[in-house]
Amino acid sequence: xxxxxxxxxxxxxxxxxxxxxxxxxxxxxxxxxxxxxxxxxxxxxxxxxxxxxxxxxxxxxxxxxxxxxxxxxxxxxxxxxxxxxxxxxxxxxxxxxxxxxxxxxxxxxxxxxxxxxxxxxxxxxxxxxxxxxxxxxxxxxxxxxxxxxxxxxxxxxxxxxxxxxxxxxxxxxxxxxxxxxxxxxxxxxxxxxxxxxxxxxxxxxxxxxxxxxxxxxxxxxxxxxxxxxxxxxxxxxxxxxxxxxxxxxxxxxxxxxxxxxxxxxxxxxxxxxxxxxxxxxxxxxxxxxxxxxxxxxxxxxxxxxxxxxxxxxxxxxxxxxxxxxxxxxxxxxxxxxxxxxxxxxxxxxxxxxxxxxxxxxxxxxxxxxxxxxxxxxxxxxxxxxxxxxxxxxxxxxxxxxxxxxxxxxxxxxxxxxxxxxxxxxxxxxxxxxxxxxxxxxxxxxxxxxxxxxxxxxxxxxxxxxxxx
Amino acid sequence: xxxxxxxxxxxxxxxxxxxxxxxxxxxxxxxxxxxxxxxxxxxxxxxxxxxxxxxxxxxxxxxxxxxxxxxxxxxxxxxxxxxxxxxxxxxxxxxxxxxxxxxxxxxxxxxxxxxxxxxxxxxxxxxxxxxxxxxxxxxxxxxxxxxxxxxxxxxxxxxxxxxxxxxxxxxxxxxxxxxxxxxxxxxxxxxxxxxxxxxxxxxxxxxxxxxxxxxxxxxxxxxxxxxxxxxxxxxxxxxxxxxxxxxxxxxxxx
Numbered sequence: 176x177x178x179x180x181x182x183x184x185x186x187x188x189x190x191x192x193x194x195x196x197x198x199x200x201x202x203x204x205x206x207x208x209x210x211x212x213x214x215x216x217x218x219x220x221x222x223x224x225x226x227x228x229x230x231x232x233x234x235x236x237x238x239x240x241x242x243x244x245x246x247x248x249x250x251x252x253x254x255x256x257x258x259x260x261x262x263x264x265x266x267x268x269x270x271x272x273x274x275x276x277x278x279x280x281x282x283x284x285x286x287x288x289x290x291x292x293x294x295x296x297x298x299x300x301x302x303x304x305x306x307x308x309x310x311x312x313x314x315x316x317x318x319x320x321x322x323x324x325x326x327x328x329x330x331x332x333x334x335x336x337x338x339x340x341x342x343x344x345x346x347x348x349x350x351x352x353x354x355x356x357x358x359x360x361x362x363x364x365x366x367x368x369x370x371x372x373x374x375x376x377x378x379x380x381x382x383x384x385x386x387x388x389x390x391x392x393x394x395x396x397x398x399x400x401x402x403x404x405x406x407x408x409x410x411x412x413x414x415x416x417x418x419x420x421x422x423x424x425x426x427x428x429x430x431x432x433x434x435x436x437x438x439x440x441x442x443x444x445x446x447x448x449x450x451x452x453x454x455x456x457x458x459x460x461x462x463x464x465x466x467x468x469x470x471x472x473x474x475x476x477x478x479x480x481x482x483x484x485x486x487x488x489x490x491x492x493x494x495x496x497x498x499x500x501x502x503x504x505x506x507x508x509x510x511x512x513x514x515x516x517x518x519x520x521x522x523x524x525x526x527x528x529x530x531x532x533x534x535x536x537x538x539x540x541x542x543x544x545x546x547x548x549x550x551x552x553x554x555x556x557x558x559x560x561x562x563x564x565x566x567x568x569x570x571x572x573x574x575x576x577x578x579x580x581x582x583x584x585x586x587x588x589x590x591x592x593x594x595x596x597x598x599x600x601x602x603x604x605x606x607x608x609x610x611x612x613x614x615x616x617x618x619x620x621x622x623x624x625x626x627x628x629x630x631x632x633x634x635x636x637x638x639x640x641x642x643x
Numbered sequence: 644x645x646x647x648x649x650x651x652x653x654x655x656x657x658x659x660x661x662x663x664x665x666x667x668x669x670x671x672x673x674x675x676x677x678x679x680x681x682x683x684x685x686x687x688x689x690x691x692x693x694x695x696x697x698x699x700x701x702x703x704x705x706x707x708x709x710x711x712x713x714x715x716x717x718x719x720x721x722x723x724x725x726x727x728x729x730x731x732x733x734x735x736x737x738x739x740x741x742x743x744x745x746x747x748x749x750x751x752x753x754x755x756x757x758x759x760x761x762x763x764x765x766x767x768x769x770x771x772x773x774x775x776x777x778x779x780x781x782x783x784x785x786x787x788x789x790x791x792x793x794x795x796x797x798x799x800x801x802x803x804x805x806x807x808x809x810x811x812x813x814x815x816x817x818x819x820x821x822x823x824x825x826x827x828x829x830x831x832x833x834x835x836x837x838x839x840x841x842x843x844x845x846x847x848x849x850x851x852x853x854x855x856x857x858x859x860x861x862x863x864x865x866x867x868x869x870x871x872x873x874x875x876x877x878x879x880x881x882x883x884x885x886x887x888x889x890x891x892x893x894x895x896x897x
Contacts, residue, residue: 525792525793525794527745530788537781537788538785546771548762558755558756558759575763577763578760579760580757581754581755583754583755595879595881624724625879642879
């Protein structure tokens with residue numbers, strides 16, 4: 176069976192992802208730094224006369240309010256990975272081709288979608304949502320599809336003749352052949368691929384080079400072309416380059432929202448939740464800043480995360496401008512359906528864990544806690560504090576009548592009090608470094624306040640608690 | 644009847660009618676403006692005035708509050724710390740806590756809360772959350788969020804000073820989340836004039852605690868009365884015939 180491959184070429188990935196962030200039209204160009212040539216430009220820059228492969232100097236002369244950014248292959252590859260990620264739930268076999276191309280094995284998917292037309296519609300729907308400029312074409316071999324896409328053929332077809340005739344019209348400069356061979360072929364009058372395909376492969380190998388014959392054989396499907404496919408990453412990790420440096424922490428919320436939307440898509444597709452996300456803010460001339468945001472109840476919705484993040488940002492002060500940010504979500508687990516109680520009288524907007532995460536985000540994780548009982552007779556070790564609501568209460572029996580408030584450290588008793596009840600002797604802790612030997616009394620001062628006081632063997636009196 | 648006479652009558656009628664309409668309209672605008680200023684009470688507001696209540700666990704207090712604590716709203720308590728003011732609330736809160744498993748939030752208590760005390764009152768410690776935050780604004784923020792979240796039964800806080808609009812916000816949040824905010828104040832006049840649902844003033848008493856209901860929406864004033872703690876916490880009462888069990892007499896310390 177003959178294969179069918181689909182190639183998607185994204186000519187301006189870096190520019191498109193930048194332009195998504197801003198609302199007004201601006202002249203932006205992306206310049207390849209080694210040769211100082213324009214490789215990508217915004218529509219506004221195109222209108223002012225800037226064209227591809229133009230020199231930076233010439234471009235700057237054409238437009239005065241020009242924004243120039245260096246071309247970054249890594250950021251394009253990251254964006255491409257993100258696109259592959261979105262397409263992955265439509266089609267299974269995706270392979271990267273260079274920094275700006277995706278190769279998709281189509282013939283294995285046709286049964287599922289009942290034909291090429293529906294398959295392409297599904298893909299196209301997904302691609303339109305992503306708002307990237309792209310060229311597409313199909314071919315019977317990976318390289319043929321690539322050539323046609325670079326040519327901008329924009330046809331989805333499995334008609335052999337149609338593809339071959341289009342392939343024959345492809346200019347040689349679009350092929351993967353090196354410049355020298357292309358020039359050599361041009362010199363002997365071969366301009367298009369069709370003319371080269373007319374020559375038998377052994378002759379090409381003899382006359383030109385083995386590599387050229389190999390390439391041509393792969394284009395025509397005579398030689399095998401192994402492809403390694405993309406596997407989605409198990410964790411969400413996303414970097415976003417900022418168009419402007421941001422110094423006000425409140426203004427970070429807008430780009431963060433974009434990242435959180437991406438996180439929501441990622442988690443929703445997998446039907447997963449995450450309890451902690453980490454923002455790494457890349458600062459100019461300063462070490463990176465990491466912000467951890469936690470949700471006690473696993474969460475995937477961007478709106479919920481946004482609330483928690485905005486609370487964290489209130490506390491954040493930036494030492495240097497932010498140039499980019501990374502969102503990383505490590506642990507994700509399968510979502511459990513919520514089980515609200517049918518008979519509870521009033522269902523609130525928030526669950527208790529959501530409320531807890533919100534409080535923790537606002538006042539800090541250590542400022543919110545739940546009381547627990549410890550297994551010790553010393554009052555200060557009997558009353559504990561834990562940071563999580565889910566810690567089960569230990570089965571320790573309580574002692575009769577204890578004060579409502581316990582002072583963090585006993586203070587010497589300076590007031591005149593009347594003893595009402597007591598003593599209750601607590602003598603324990605001889606095994607560690609804080610032994611206690613105390614006689615506790617319930618006392619009352621003349622204002623009517625009830626105190627919990629104790630006496631040490633040295634006959635010193637201390638105030639330890641207050642009965643409220 | 645000639646033609647001129649009938650016209651005259653019609654004119655008379657129409658003039659009276661206009662005067663009537665004018666009066667009605669001005670009455671309406673007057674009424675509307677009075678309504679706006681909340682100076683008019685209409686009978687349809689009655690159900691709002693007496694919200695469902697929560698038994699306090701003390702019969703005298705239930706009677707005085709005609710049922711118990713409000714189901715939702717702001718209760719301000721003027722009291723010296725350490726005279727048994729928390730114990731006044733706890734029977735009701737423990738009951739509520741066991742009934743519907745909602746959270747009890749304690750925001751910045753004056754001293755660390757003793758877990759044993761809560762446990763001893765029958766409160767499930769997994770339903771208690773303590774927030775320690777010093778900034779006054781943050782305290783208010785936390786209280787409002789907890790009140791309106793719907794998963795908290797009550798919020799206890801010790802604010803420095805509350806403004807009129809802040810209490811109004813708390814009232815709305817409490818209604819939304821069906822929760823009660825208890826605010827404790829040491830000064831006697833800290834909450835005067837605030838739109839709280841209920842204001843109590845507590846004083847120490849030898850057999851328990853003296854309660855003075857200073858404000859309660861939709862009710863007549865009740866004279867101050869003393870609640871006895873004798874049955875619940877006999878050790879926190881000074882009954883005349885109780886014999887101290889330490890050396891047989893009360894010892895004066897100082």
